[in-house]
Amino acid sequence: MKQKIYLFIFTIGMLIFPEVNYAQVDFNKLPNDDLGNNDDEFQELFYEALKQKSIENFDRAAENFQKCIALNKAVPVLYFELGKSYFKLKNYNAAEDALKKAVDLEPDNEWFLDELYGFYAGQNDLDNAIKTVKQLVSYHPDYKEDLASLYVKTKKYDEALQLLDELDTKFGVSIARDRLRNIAYEATGRKKDQIENLESRVENNPDKESNYLALIFRYSENNNKEKAFETAKELLKTNPNSQLVHLALYKFYLDENNTDKAIESMKIVVQSTQIKPEAKVKVLSDFVNFVKQNPQYEADLLEATAMVSQEDNEKSLLEMGQYYLSKNDKPKALEYFEKALAQDSNNFAVLKNILLLQIDLQDYKQVEEKSTDALEKYPSQPLLYLINGVALNNLNQPKKAIDTLEIGLDYIIDDVKMEADFYSQLSKAYTLLNNTDKAKTFSDKAQQLKN
Structure with a gap:
């Protein structure tokens, strides 16, 4: 959506500023209409409403805007501000009614229409959003791009592509519009049209690198490698520094x-x-x-x-x-x-590869040192305890191996193979200590898991 330009009202005098055209109420002259002596009351209520809105007290703001409307139903900005207050209160039906009333009173006010459009878009009411944004396209071309996006969302792809063609012709291509265009082409299977569009871009603007690259990609995507290669060589000829x-x-x-x-x-x-x-x-x-x-x-x-x-x-x-x-x-x-x-240094997968390779290369001293350091950083990684235990066993330090392996067992979660490996290393450690009973106990446990 086009970036909104918010309407700030610092004084009631702005209600009669010619460009905004809120001339229904003039607080600078004595009352001479059906308001009687209510000008001061209206002014106080309006200021109070703006004040409550500024401090995000939207209940009170809405209440005061309603009181203003009761005094004069012909001031469009009152409904505009009331609608925004209701929206903040998540009273969406009332917000819609108030914003629509503001537009009814002043149908050519861009800001009123933009707020109503934003409301419908936020509520995902795409049909009403389309209806409203169609009224806005005369104000700024960005609204046409919004309309194209809404057409894509509502699967009106022909209408979307027609609008995108108009915008590209007038303003040149853009990444955002190309995304919409590609969605439409993909959804409708119009790959031939997509390629023809890119071919015409290359022909009409042969110095633009991105046109060639997009065409190369689409040719490749459609398995037309010959055309893709030919286009790539043409780009290199046109732009040797690409x-x-x-x-x-x-x-x-x-x-x-x-x-x-x-x-x-x-x-x-x-x-x-x-x-x-x-x-x-x-x-x-x-x-x-x-x-x-x-x-x-x-x-x-x-x-x-x-x-x-x-x-x-x-x-x-x-x-x-x-x-x-x-x-x-x-x-x-x-x-x-x-x-x-x-x-x-925080890449655990690489660290694991290094430790396993060092074990394969029988560099057990390095494995023991590196895995000990790693355990300070990753104290809940069971694999590190297993690797450390393997290194200690091979360095003939079975008591230390048993200590680290028993700690590591507590961190294993649903990994039967790793658990079996732990028991095998514990069996090896107890074998080194000549404790054949415990060595057999852990060997049997490992075998049971492997079976």
Whole structure:
């Protein structure tokens, strides 16, 4: 809704200000109409109503506005203010009646209409909102955009698209209107019309990057990769400095096995200040999968990762960690996960990966130290107690292992496998202490859970 311009009345004199046209009551002259000697009373009541409204005493405000109306039923602003007071009191039927009365008395008052429109929109009374906003479109073009939005909400898509076309022709395209347009196209299945609209934008404004990008996206969405690729190359020809186009070109080049071009585009993407971190990570993730099948390009992957800015680097480091993990290169995976944790020390998932890798690599001293520190930060995470117990057992410190494992058992909730692992480690600890009875007891418990 167009930002409302609220009507402030500081003096009763404003009621007779020519531009507002409230000339029915003139407090600057002696009474000469059917009000008799009520001018002073009316003025006092009106001021009191405004005062009560200003301190949010809407009951009293409404009461005084009603008294004013009893003295003079022909002043539109009284109904306007009464309607707003009733709305604050959640007396919606009375609010609607009062606002409609204000509009009836002064049908060309934009502020009255806008308030009534806002009332209907707030009550989700879309039919009446449409009826009211149609009266407002002559005041400001923003109301036409409101009307288009209401048409979309009421599934009057043809009317919505017609209005959007008018607005785009007059004012140029906008993101907000495009959202409405895309909803209408999607709901009606008019993908051909949607693409034709974008094609005409490119033709009419060939220097605007966003038109090409939107068209590339829609072609791709409709599985017309050839057209999408052609449009992307056309954009690059028109705008050689475009960075965003490489988000599309990168993938197209990979699909046609033009690896050198794909790598070139990827490097532009990861260094771009215009492209969001999530998109960069997606590109790196795609290239990680490509390098798994084509390991001869691993050096290019490492170079691209090194190009990523500090802000985006954590996610790219995680991608590299997962890449080396998939290759079963655990030392290299650990290296990248540790770098990622250094950038975000609160990432528990990365910490877990590091500890599990260190166990696999039998670096039990590091596991014990890191998991002990982690328990101070995450004292209710049972996995950390288990990892700590594993490390202590392997460092031949079974008594400490038993202490930490028994504490960790209390934090397990509905995880039978983990509980069995705890019992297995307790059995191992008691075996190290030569307590065969307890070792067997915990071994049996673990076996029962596994079965």
